[in-house]
Amino acid sequence: MVRILLCVSYDGTGYCGWQFQKEHRTVEGELNKAIAALTGEEVEVIGASRTDAGVHALCNMAVFDTDSTIPGDRFSYALNTKLPDDIRIVWSREVPSDFHPRHVATEKTYRYHIYTGEFMPPTKRLYAVHESRPLDIEAMRTAAAYLIGEHDFKSFCSADTSAVTTVRNVKNVEITRDSDELTVSVKGNGFLYNMVRIIVGTLLWVGLKVRTPEEVKEILEACDRTKAGPTMPPQGLMLADFKFLE
Amino acid sequence: MVRILLCVSYDGTGYCGWQFQKEHRTVEGELNKAIAALTGEEVEVIGASRTDAGVHALCNMAVFDTDSTIPGDRFSYALNTKLPDDIRIVWSREVPSDFHPRHVATEKTYRYHIYTGEFMPPTKRLYAVHESRPLDIEAMRTAAAYLIGEHDFKSFCSADTSAVTTVRNVKNVEITRDSDELTVSVKGNGFLYNMVRIIVGTLLWVGLKVRTPEEVKEILEACDRTKAGPTMPPQGLMLADFKFLE
Numbered sequence: 074m075v076r077i078l079l080c081v082s083y084d085g086t087g088y089c090g091w092q093f094q095k096e097h098r099t100v101e102g103e104l105n106k107a108i109a110a111l112t113g114e115e116v117e118v119i120g121a122s123r124t125d126a127g128v129h130a131l132c133n134m135a136v137f138d139t140d141s142t143i144p145g146d147r148f149s150y151a152l153n154t155k156l157p158d159d160i161r162i163v164w165s166r167e168v169p170s171d172f173h174p175r176h177v178a179t180e181k182t183y184r185y186h187i188y189t190g191e192f193m194p195p196t197k198r199l200y201a202v203h204e205s206r207p208l209d210i211e212a213m214r215t216a217a218a219y220l221i222g223e224h225d226f227k228s229f230c231s232a233d234t235s236a237v238t239t240v241r242n243v244k245n246v247e248i249t250r251d252s253d254e255l256t257v258s259v260k261g262n263g264f265l266y267n268m269v270r271i272i273v274g275t276l277l278w279v280g281l282k283v284r285t286p287e288e289v290k291e292i293l294e295a296c297d298r299t300k301a302g303p304t305m306p307p308q309g310l311m312l313a314d315f316k317f318l319e
Numbered sequence: 320m321v322r323i324l325l326c327v328s329y330d331g332t333g334y335c336g337w338q339f340q341k342e343h344r345t346v347e348g349e350l351n352k353a354i355a356a357l358t359g360e361e362v363e364v365i366g367a368s369r370t371d372a373g374v375h376a377l378c379n380m381a382v383f384d385t386d387s388t389i390p391g392d393r394f395s396y397a398l399n400t401k402l403p404d405d406i407r408i409v410w411s412r413e414v415p416s417d418f419h420p421r422h423v424a425t426e427k428t429y430r431y432h433i434y435t436g437e438f439m440p441p442t443k444r445l446y447a448v449h450e451s452r453p454l455d456i457e458a459m460r461t462a463a464a465y466l467i468g469e470h471d472f473k474s475f476c477s478a479d480t481s482a483v484t485t486v487r488n489v490k491n492v493e494i495t496r497d498s499d500e501l502t503v504s505v506k507g508n509g510f511l512y513n514m515v516r517i518i519v520g521t522l523l524w525v526g527l528k529v530r531t532p533e534e535v536k537e538i539l540e541a542c543d544r545t546k547a548g549p550t551m552p553p554q555g556l557m558l559a560d561f562k563f564l565e
Binding site for chain 2: 082083084129131149153158159160161162163192193194195196198199200311
């Protein structure tokens with residue numbers, strides 16, 4: 074029995090999220106099916122980030138155990154022949170049998186895409202949200218700086234979390250603009266439920282002058298979800314990078 | 320009665336092409352429905368480029384006649400509230416009542432997108448095709464140069480054309496690479512049925528060393544569809560720019 078680690082890329086549009094649901098199409102469900110089709114084994118992959126319905130990933134991580142003799146680095150090619158074209162295995166490799174993708178230190182980067190032109194180009198609509206009102210980007214950057222570092226992010230966490238602690242370490246929040254495309258990149262060692270989407274909703278408040286940058290510091294300190302901005306829609310969110318630190 | 324010109328952007332994924340079909344979802348059909356919903360008038364828009372199923376557009380053109388008192392430049396906003404989100408009107412304006420988008424001189428640019436990395440990223444799969452074999456880009460550029468100018472493009476036209484003449488003027492063929500994304504841009508005053516997709520299929524033959532650049536000159540001169548490369552799939556194609564020259 075060996076444990077295989079998969080780097081998984083997917084278009085979340087057609088999925089009810091990562092986590093297996095009996096009645097619905099999920100990324101985990103499709104992976105389990107593809108592995109069964111390839112190896113004949115009934116498996117349940119363990120995912121690193123259980124992304125929500127509609128959220129995309131360039132690189133999420135998952136492990137599974139197998140008795141197959143397929144070399145670890147060949148699983149990517151073999152599984153891609155069994156998977157639907159909105160899921161792709163970027164690479165695969167063998168890992169120690171006790172390696173668990175949620176029990177090791179990680180660094181993840183999420184990117185949130187906002188289209189700021191007058192109308193949303195149809196071919197971008199599944200991968201960004203639309204905000205055509207003028208945005209004060211510098212104010213958003215000032216506000217973002219308050220979020221960097223180790224803080225209790227309770228204000229930026231949906232109420233239905235099961236997290237033991239709401240303290241997280243945000244390493245960077247970067248706001249970049251390329252013509253009409255605004256990207257908010259958030260890098261950290263872990264994220265609470267809906268945390269990036271709520272951070273972006275709050276930074277947009279600042280961009281729209283609904284709140285000042287300094288009020289974001291107060292929102293953070295309040296540890297109260299009702300103080301922060303709205304949870305942004307899922308299609309703008311992309312799990313863009315994922316590193317194991319051990 | 321006034322004639323309104325629309326610049327129409329769409330994601331072709333969900334459509335059986337531009338041209339109206341009673342039983343199928345088409346861009347033209349959706350435009351007719353949206354105009355009817357807005358003005359109460361039964362109209363049939365006249366499109367400039369009748370793109371195929373799965374082909375995208377940043378800017379296609381269409382006209383329709385109306386007795387509505389909505390100012391010409393406001394139709395874009397009004398129609399966008401009635402259209403599905405995979406079609407957007409970029410702008411609208413009133414034109415002379417005899418203006419016909421297929422009977423005036425135009426300059427159109429099509430772009431064909433090819434992803435050359437090892438696997439196709441799921442979020443790009445609807446807007447590009449995948450070619451991971453090594454490509455000789457310089458050879459493709461040499462071949463492309465033979466196509467520029469006024470030629471009989473019969474070799475690059477699907478047999479079921481209704482065109483009176485197969486002579487067209489290609490103003491430019493440009494091949495650009497940005498990391499793993501290869502784009503073939505073809506600019507011209509008009510295009511035969513499937514012409515860009517067959518040009519790209521033939522240039523890919525050259526990139527893969529199935530044909531030499533010089534053989535593309537011979538293919539052009541042969542005026543024989545069976546000599547040219549395959550018709551590439553529709554999803555890589557985008558009508559990217561459209562200018563009326565009069």
